[in-house]
Amino acid sequence: MIALRLLLLLALLLAGVDGAWNQRQIRKKIHQLRQVQNFKSFYSRLAFPRGPGRYVPPVEGYLTQPLDHFNRRNNDTYRQRYWINEEFWKRPDGPVFLYIGGESSESEFSVLSGEHVELAQTHHALLVSLEHRYYGTSINPDGLTLDAIKFLSSQQALADLASFHLFISQKYNLTPKNAWICFGGSYPGSLSAWFRLKFPHLVYAAVASSAPVRAELDFTDYNKVVAQSLSDPVIGGSAKCLDRVRESFQEVNSMLHPGNTSKLEKDFSSCSPLHAPEDYAEFVSNLADIFMGAVQYNMESPGSDVRKICENMVAAESAYEGLRTVNKMYMEFIGLKCVENSYEKSLADIKNTSISLVGVGERQWYYQTCTEFGYYQTCEDSSCPFSPLMTLKSQLDLCTEIFQIPPDSVRQSVKFTNEFYGADHPKSSRIIFVNGDIDPWHALSVLKNQSRSEIAIFINGTAHCANMNPSRTSDPPSLQKAREEIADKIREWLQSASMME
Ligand SMILES: *[C@@H]1O[C@H](CO)[C@@H](O)[C@H](O)[C@H]1NC(C)=O
Ligand SMILES: *[C@@H]1O[C@H](CO)[C@@H](O)[C@H](O)[C@H]1NC(C)=O
Ligand SMILES: *[C@@H]1O[C@H](CO)[C@@H](O)[C@H](O)[C@H]1NC(C)=O
Ligand SMILES: *[C@@H]1O[C@H](CO)[C@@H](O)[C@H](O)[C@H]1NC(C)=O
Numbered sequence: 055m056i057a058l059r060l061l062l063l064l065a066l067l068l069a070g071v072d073g074a075w076n077q078r079q080i081r082k083k084i085h086q087l088r089q090v091q092n093f094k095s096f097y098s099r100l101a102f103p104r105g106p107g108r109y110v111p112p113v114e115g116y117l118t119q120p121l122d123h124f125n126r127r128n129n130d131t132y133r134q135r136y137w138i139n140e141e142f143w144k145r146p147d148g149p150v151f152l153y154i155g156g157e158s159s160e161s162e163f164s165v166l167s168g169e170h171v172e173l174a175q176t177h178h179a180l181l182v183s184l185e186h187r188y189y190g191t192s193i194n195p196d197g198l199t200l201d202a203i204k205f206l207s208s209q210q211a212l213a214d215l216a217s218f219h220l221f222i223s224q225k226y227n228l229t230p231k232n233a234w235i236c237f238g239g240s241y242p243g244s245l246s247a248w249f250r251l252k253f254p255h256l257v258y259a260a261v262a263s264s265a266p267v268r269a270e271l272d273f274t275d276y277n278k279v280v281a282q283s284l285s286d287p288v289i290g291g292s293a294k295c296l297d298r299v300r301e302s303f304q305e306v307n308s309m310l311h312p313g314n315t316s317k318l319e320k321d322f323s324s325c326s327p328l329h330a331p332e333d334y335a336e337f338v339s340n341l342a343d344i345f346m347g348a349v350q351y352n353m354e355s356p357g358s359d360v361r362k363i364c365e366n367m368v369a370a371e372s373a374y375e376g377l378r379t380v381n382k383m384y385m386e387f388i389g390l391k392c393v394e395n396s397y398e399k400s401l402a403d404i405k406n407t408s409i410s411l412v413g414v415g416e417r418q419w420y421y422q423t424c425t426e427f428g429y430y431q432t433c434e435d436s437s438c439p440f441s442p443l444m445t446l447k448s449q450l451d452l453c454t455e456i457f458q459i460p461p462d463s464v465r466q467s468v469k470f471t472n473e474f475y476g477a478d479h480p481k482s483s484r485i486i487f488v489n490g491d492i493d494p495w496h497a498l499s500v501l502k503n504q505s506r507s508e509i510a511i512f513i514n515g516t517a518h519c520a521n522m523n524p525s526r527t528s529d530p531p532s533l534q535k536a537r538e539e540i541a542d543k544i545r546e547w548l549q550s551a552s553m554m555e
């Protein structure tokens with residue numbers, strides 16, 4: 055029965071990929087692959103059960119939450135999805151490990167597989183996870199309309215977590231003896247750090263993986279790290295590879311002239327003709343996304359492999375031909391017949407307010423960039439190997455166009471976010487910030503110890519959130535060492551928690 059249920063879930067997750075920006079395609083694909091990875095790892099654990107007793111499948115449930123925690127005169131609500139796995143829990147005093155969702159739908163694997171699940175097994179923790187408001191099924195049917203989306207924010211999400219803490223504590227009669235530790239990666243990694251920062255009475259410690267805690271409007275450093283990684287021999291990059299990427303984009307840029315784009319359309323399998331100038335920007339962004347995605351998710355999938363991409367760039371007859379080959383490889387990986395470069399179509403996708411219950415929440419995430427974080431991955435700096443058509447203005451224009459949020463408002467919101475949370479110098483304690491040195495997002499995270507208990511772990515040669523995956527024998531030594539350091543700290547902190555009570 056369990057197997058059948060999980061197989062059905064897997065089939066659902068692997069179902070169709072619709073057309074749009076390459077970045078969205080890559081994120082969707084990686085989201086799916088992570089689920090598959092979790093599925094496999096979970097299965098190998100089931101095949102060799104270590105814990106005592108029978109396996110009890112996780113509980114899925116819904117908690118009714120106020121839509122606006124900060125205005126109780128508004129009595130609108132929504133239903134937020136959660137999972138609970140009691141499999142490892144030592145009643146009544148065992149700790150509680152909270153996995154925080156965000157950016158996409160979650161699944162039962164959020165309490166079945168991953169680094170936090172392995173740690174829960176060691177420490178006999180109760181595993182709970184909460185899907186982020188407005189993502190997955192944790193949203194009202196009209197949730198994505200311009201009016202309804204206004205209650206999507208990290209602050210509301212943290213309040214949701216506080217109310218979930220109360221719900222779980224009541225359900226299991228928890229006391230302060232049950233130390234809570236929260237986990238999250240990427241934006242939820244920031245939420246993990248911020249939950250500890252803002253609610254230290256609720257959560258004893260936090261692990262924040264690849265957490266971009268410093269908001270930044272113009273995230274030009276993203277592509278600086280991408281360039282570094284493309285020339286990093288540790289992961290199969292080289293100076294020659296980076297040169298070739300730069301050269302190929304220069305050539306493409308020089309060919310983008312009105313009435314003269316048919317060769318590019320054909321060579322790079324564009325679904326539709328490129329009309330100036332928004333489609334040009336869309337086209338070069340889509341090509342750049344292939345490299346950005348490969349670096350950010352290096353080795354997470356056969357399609358994100360810097361070594362393979364660099365081998366092809368270097369071996370090709372010319373830089374231009376190398377880019378064509380890499381584009382073909384990407385299309386094969388995602389399963390695309392052509393690449394959608396129409397700005398109008400992209401815009402229509404993000405303007406679309408119909409809800410998709412599974413996968414990445416692109417409209418929601420774009421809204422959060424416009425109202426809190428910026429994070430726009432631009433290429434206007436001369437060190438960027440891609441195209442100067444990837445401008446800050448074009449991304450800010452989307453905030454205006456889609457959500458009627460003007461550029462100045464985005465600017466102010468980003469500043470406020472940093473003021474509100476403390477950017478990359480949060481004044482907290484018992485937080486582990488974990489980053490990989492080839493992950494472009496590390497540029498916005500905490501890379502140095504802030505104090506004796508606000509610790510930074512910087513992993514040599516790994517990409518985005520690598521430590522959160524289930525451990526594998528193929529993990530590089532640097533990653534294995536990082537996992538040990540995280541495990542040691544958690545052991546130490548749980549010991550100190552039990553002594554305090
Ligand atoms: C919600 O508030 C409105 C007034 O603002 C009130 O008329 C309505 O009865 C309330 N609904 C519930 C379920 O409390
Ligand atoms: C049009 O593109 C071709 C290469 O595809 C190039 O040789 C030619 O100079 C371009 N013409 C203009 C006007 O840009
Ligand atoms: C919005 O998305 C839904 C589901 O993906 C799709 O069926 C619908 O056609 C889209 N609407 C528009 C206007 O693009
Ligand atoms: C950071 O803190 C950890 C844990 O206390 C320690 O092992 C490490 O040496 C520190 N790193 C630096 C650079 O001080």
Ligand SMILES: *[C@@H]1O[C@H](CO)[C@@H](O)[C@H](O)[C@H]1NC(C)=O
Nearest residue numbers: 288289491513514515530532
């Ligand atoms: C990272 O690891 C590689 C070997 O895989 C080594 O050559 C390099 O010196 C390491 N870099 C740092 C900063 O430790």
